[in-house]
Amino acid sequence: MVRVSVVGAKGRMGSHVVDAVNAAEDTQLALALDAGDDLAAITPDNTDVAVEFTVPSVALGNVLALVAQGVDVVVGTTGWTEEKLAKVREALAAAPRADQAVFIAPNFAISAVLADHFATVAARYFESAEVIELHHPTKVDAPSGTAFHTAQGIAAARRAAGLGPVPDATETDGGSRGQVVDGIHVHAVRLRGLNAHEEILFGNAGEQLTIRADSFDRTSFMPGVLLAVRKLAAGGHAGLTIGLDHFLDL
Numbered sequence: 001m002v003r004v005s006v007v008g009a010k011g012r013m014g015s016h017v018v019d020a021v022n023a024a025e026d027t028q029l030a031l032a033l034d035a036g037d038d039l040a041a042i043t044p045d046n047t048d049v050a051v052e053f054t055v056p057s058v059a060l061g062n063v064l065a066l067v068a069q070g071v072d073v074v075v076g077t078t079g080w081t082e083e084k085l086a087k088v089r090e091a092l093a094a095a096p097r098a099d100q101a102v103f104i105a106p107n108f109a110i111s112a113v114l115a116d117h118f119a120t121v122a123a124r125y126f127e128s129a130e131v132i133e134l135h136h137p138t139k140v141d142a143p144s145g146t147a148f149h150t151a152q153g154i155a156a157a158r159r160a161a162g163l164g165p166v167p168d169a170t171e172t173d174g175g176s177r178g179q180v181v182d183g184i185h186v187h188a189v190r191l192r193g194l195n196a197h198e199e200i201l202f203g204n205a206g207e208q209l210t211i212r213a214d215s216f217d218r219t220s221f222m223p224g225v226l227l228a229v230r231k232l233a234a235g236g237h238a239g240l241t242i243g244l245d246h247f248l249d250l
């Protein structure tokens, strides 16, 4: 049995992870911690993998603490910058165990992971590309971690193909053109009734391709979370890995 501790266990995602770990035949819940609990309770003696779903402002500190305690971590919390990722890599280099692993996924839903992958395939064929993410109004960050990651992937694919900037004649912008991530405009919608959705728009003269992923329920993230937990528990993923596509045969 893989022993799993959950950090952020009372949250929307954390509580689903607790249920998923309890329901799976090969995982068992070790500790379920939330704000105010002592993270030092999670050690290799009681936990094989910790799952972290909290808020962007505390996730780095939690991951660094867990790594220092010798625990492998699966992270779903968003808000990862290059600076923060560098700190995780540094912590792993100084970790108690040589084979320690941290896995971060911008999105655990297969629909979103595939949409992201298809977008990187399509990117080089289109002059224009924009990303729209649509979420529940209780989400604290914008744009979504997924949309940020998608935009970065599109930008990298465009660079590799030698494409220039996307065409855009905008001269005045009060913010309506969205956040520009690596040259790709990203727009965020917050609407009661939504869960997690992303639309990736590609355009050429006279044609358009739209790739859309819809996660209607948080259960959609759980197979991906359990896959990551199992992969880390099995070993062979030392260091920092980003993106569920690494664990799928795409």
Ligand SMILES: NC(=O)C1=CN([C@@H]2O[C@H](COP(=O)(O)OP(=O)(O)OC[C@H]3O[C@@H](n4cnc5c(N)ncnc54)[C@H](O)[C@@H]3O)[C@@H](O)[C@H]2O)C=CC1
Pocket: 007, 008, 009, 010, 011, 012, 013, 014, 033, 034, 035, 036, 053, 054, 055, 056, 058, 062, 075, 076, 077, 078, 079, 105, 106, 107, 108, 109, 141, 145, 221
């Ligand atoms: N990677 C993915 O597939 C997904 C990622 N997310 C991300 O996961 C994160 C959490 O989302 P939700 O569950 O909707 O948020 P939420 O607000 O419902 O839950 C966050 C939980 O973290 C707890 N928390 C806050 N500070 C803490 C600390 N220092 N130590 C332990 N627990 C602490 C809160 O009390 C709360 O229970 C967000 O960054 C969100 O964007 C959400 C859905 C899917």
Ligand SMILES: O=C(O)C1=N[C@H](C(=O)O)C[C@H](O)C1
Pocket: 078, 106, 107, 108, 135, 139, 140, 143, 144, 145, 146, 147, 195, 196, 197
């Ligand atoms: O907060 C959410 O709900 C989600 N957060 C992640 C993100 O920011 O990309 C993943 C998914 O979109 C749901």
